[in-house]
Amino acid sequence: MNPQAEALNAVIKEKSSTVLELLSAKGKGIFFPKKGILAQTAAAKGKKINATIGAAIEDDGTPMRLNSISKEVNLSPEKVFPYAPSYGRPDMRKQWKEMIYQKNPALAGKEISLPVTSLALTHGLSIIGYLFFNEGEKVILSDLYWGNYNLAFKNAYGADFDLFSLFDGDGFGLTSFKEKMLDSSSKIKKVILNFPNNPTGYTPTSDEIKEIVSIIKESADAGNKILVVLDDAYFGLVYEEGIEEQSLFAYLADLDENVLAVKVDGPTKEDYVWGFRVGFITFGIKNGDAELYETLEQKTGGAIRGNISNAPNISQSLLLNAYTSPTYQDEKKEKYRIMKERYGIVKKVLSDHKEYEEYFKALPFNSGYFMCVKLAEGIDGEEVRAVLLDEFDTGIINLNNVIRVAFSAVSAALVPELFDNLYNACKKVKK
Numbered sequence: 001m002n003p004q005a006e007a008l009n010a011v012i013k014e015k016s017s018t019v020l021e022l023l024s025a026k027g028k029g030i031f032f033p034k035k036g037i038l039a040q041t042a043a044a045k046g047k048k049i050n051a052t053i054g055a056a057i058e059d060d061g062t063p064m065r066l067n068s069i070s071k072e073v074n075l076s077p078e079k080v081f082p083y084a085p086s087y088g089r090p091d092m093r094k095q096w097k098e099m100i101y102q103k104n105p106a107l108a109g110k111e112i113s114l115p116v117t118s119l120a121l122t123h124g125l126s127i128i129g130y131l132f133f134n135e136g137e138k139v140i141l142s143d144l145y146w147g148n149y150n151l152a153f154k155n156a157y158g159a160d161f162d163l164f165s166l167f168d169g170d171g172f173g174l175t176s177f178k179e180k181m182l183d184s185s186s187k188i189k190k191v192i193l194n195f196p197n198n199p200t201g202y203t204p205t206s207d208e209i210k211e212i213v214s215i216i217k218e219s220a221d222a223g224n225k226i227l228v229v230l231d232d233a234y235f236g237l238v239y240e241e242g243i244e245e246q247s248l249f250a251y252l253a254d255l256d257e258n259v260l261a262v263k264v265d266g267p268t269k270e271d272y273v274w275g276f277r278v279g280f281i282t283f284g285i286k287n288g289d290a291e292l293y294e295t296l297e298q299k300t301g302g303a304i305r306g307n308i309s310n311a312p313n314i315s316q317s318l319l320l321n322a323y324t325s326p327t328y329q330d331e332k333k334e335k336y337r338i339m340k341e342r343y344g345i346v347k348k349v350l351s352d353h354k355e356y357e358e359y360f361k362a363l364p365f366n367s368g369y370f371m372c373v374k375l376a377e378g379i380d381g382e383e384v385r386a387v388l389l390d391e392f393d394t395g396i397i398n399l400n401n402v403i404r405v406a407f408s409a410v411s412a413a414l415v416p417e418l419f420d421n422l423y424n425a426c427k428k429v430k431k
Contacts, residue, residue: 001028001029002029002031004031004032004033004034004035005028005029005030005031007031008031008295008298008299009023009028011291011292011295012292012295012296015288015289015291015292015295016257016260016285016287016288016292018225018257018258018259018260018285019260019285019292019296021188021225022132022188022190022225022226022227022260023131023132023299024130024131024132024133024134024137024157025134026130026131026303027130027131027132027299027303030130030131030299030302030303030306031298031299031302032086032087032298032299032301032302032305033302033305037052040052041053055081055082055083062077062078063077063078063080063081063082064081065077065080065081073314075314075317075318075321079313079314079317080313080314080317081313081314082313083309083310083313084117084310084311084312084313084316085310086301086302086304086305086309086310087116087117087297087300087301087304088115088116088117088280088310088311088316089117089313089316089317089320091320092117092278092316092319092320093114093115093116093117093280094114095320095323096115096280097112097114097115097282099323100112100115100249100263100265100282103235103236103246103247104246104247104249104250105246105250106246106250106251107249107250107253110250110253110254110284111254111284111288111289111290111293112253112282112283112284112288112293113282113283113284113288113293113294113296113297114282114293114297115280115281115282116280116281116282116297116300116301116304117278117279117280117304117310117311117316118264118266118278118279118280118281118304118311119277119278119279119304119308119311119312120266120268120276120277120278120279120311121231121233121264121265121266121268121279122148122152122279123277123279123304123307123308124264124266124279124280124281125149125152125153125229125231125264126152126156126307127281127300127303127304127307128229128262128264128281129152129153129156129157129159130157130303130307131299131300131303132190132227132229133153133157133158133159133190134157134158135157135158136158136159136160137158137159137160137188137190138159138160138161138162138186138190139153139159139160139161139162139190139191139192140162140163140164140180140181140189140190140191140192141161141162141163141164141191141192141193141194142163142164142165142166142173142193142194142197143163143164143165143166144166144167144197144199144200144363144372144399144402145161145163145192145194145197145198145199146194146198146199146231147399149161149192153192162180164176164177164179164180166197166200166202167202167363167364170364171204171205171208171364172202172204172205172208172211172212174208174211174212174215177212177215178215178218181215181216181218181219181224181226182215182218182219182222187223187224187225188224188225189219189224189225189226189227190226190227190229191216191226191227191228191229192229192231193212193228193229193230193231193248194230194231194232194233195230195232195234195244195247195248195367196234196235196237196238196366196367196368196369197368198233198234198368198369198370199370199372199397199399199402199404200363200364200365200370200371200372201365201366201367201368201369201370201371201372202363202364202365202366202367202368203238203243203244203366203367203368204243204244205242205243205244206242206243206244207242208244209244209248209251212248213248213251213252213255216228216252216255216256216259217255217256217259220255220256220258220259221256223258224258225258226256226258226259226260227260227262228248228252228259228260228261228262229262229264230247230248230249230252230261230262230263230264230265231264232247232249232263232264232265233264233265233266233268233269234269234270234367234368234369235247235265235269235270236270236336237269237270237336237339237367237368237369238366238367239339239340239343239344239366239367240366240367243366243367247263247265248261249261249262249263249282249284252284253284253285254284254285254286254287254288255286256286257285257286257287259285259286260283260284260285261283261284261285262281262282262283262284263280263281263282263283263284264279264280264281265279265280265282266278266279266280267319269369271319271322271332272335273315273318273319276312276315276318276319277311277312277315278311278312278315278316278319279311281300283296283297338412339369339408341412342407342408342410342411342412342415343371343407345412345415345416346371346405346407346415346419349415349416349419350362350419353419353420353423355423356419356422356423358376359375359376359379359423359426359427359430360373360374360375360376360379360403360422360423360426361373361374361376363402368408369406369407369408369409370404370405370406370407370408371404371405371407372399372402372403372404372405373402373403373405373422374401374402374403375401375402375403375426376426376430378430378431379401379426379429379430379431380401380429380431381398381399381400381401381402381403382398383429384396384398384403384422384425384426384429385397385398385403387425387428387429388421388422388425391425391428392421392424392425394418394421394422394425396422403422405418405422
């Protein structure tokens with residue numbers, strides 16, 4: 001093992017044996033290089049002649065660029081063309097950390113890491129797989145999950161999914177979740193929780209969140225070492241009273257010395273910038289201090305350095321400008337209003353058309369971009385999807401006879417037609 005990795009592991013062992021146990025073999029072996037090219041480049045920063053940087057510079061010292069590109073961007077060249085640090089721009093990381101605290105009042109007074117910038121959430125989750133998931137290791141997650149987890153965790157790192165029931169009736173599957181968390185077959189528990197959930201658009205109630213936290217605490221008290229990954233891709237999009245509005249991270253970041261919480265989030269869905277490819281990875285554990293968090297940031301930065309080098313500079317610059325804009329909050333409220341309106345119309349259409357229940361019934365939903373319906377017996381979801389495409393000019397996602405509807409992508413005026421088309425397509429294929 002590289003001595004730099006060994007040094008980081010020694011710090012982690014001293015600060016938190018739990019974190020060291022939770023790291024994968026790759027996670028233990030990774031480090032951010034403090035020597036070699038990066039160190040020599042850093043040492044030459046600001047020198048009159050700097051022949052270290054792997055980038056081209058104009059004679060006037062500004063980044064070399066093509067006018068056909070630069071004329072399209074209303075930002076200074078320094079904020080667009082140079083590499084950003086592998087950890088992410090320091091000003092962007094600081095800004096996002098402040099925003100995490102603002103959005104999650106329950107974090108007040110709790111120490112968390114400085115977020116590390118990933119290439120949006122998918123990459124952030126993949127980096128978590130690199131740092132924490134070993135081949136053949138069980139990962140606890142709900143039975144309704146984003147299909148890309150298969151590529152990110154199963155195919156890439158050989159994780160074995162151990163599924164609990166997302167729903168128990170109309171609520172969160174607390175009993176099933178508790179069984180997984182208190183199972184005695186392993187003292188290491190690695191969990192992924194995604195709220196609002198993709199594909200269902202479900203977020204637990206505030207009371208359910210308290211129960212989830214209590215279950216995790218009970219598991220920790222039983223001596224289990226627990227990693228909880230919070231996939232917060234759709235954070236902030238909650239449409240009903242009584243539904244938890246803060247991230248679970250706010251309640252887990254200092255829950256127990258045996259619980260490492262990792263928040264993976266970003267502006268992709270929160271700020272409607274899907275193509276910007278900026279995300280963040282943030283750590284929290286009881287009694288975590290700056291030294292422990294810095295070692296985790298170094299390991300995360302090292303994994304990113306060896307994977308993509310860094311996230312886009314231009315995206316981070318544009319986001320920073322937005323976050324300091326006096327109109328940002330009002331713009332967010334307006335887009336939230338549109339999303340909530342579409343959600344409300346979906347609820348009304350389903351309530352007004354009880355005849356739909358002969359062919360499909362909605363799974364619980366209250367947030368996010370999506371909702372799902374479960375098809376009745378004798379209706380094949382793939383046939384329904386094909387009929388909708390061919391005869392009704394309508395596209396949906398079929399997930400093993402659960403239909404995912406992205407109401408985020410459908411104007412309010414078209415929502416009634418969408419469900420009427422689904423109803424008629426189901427009638428056509430009913431056997």
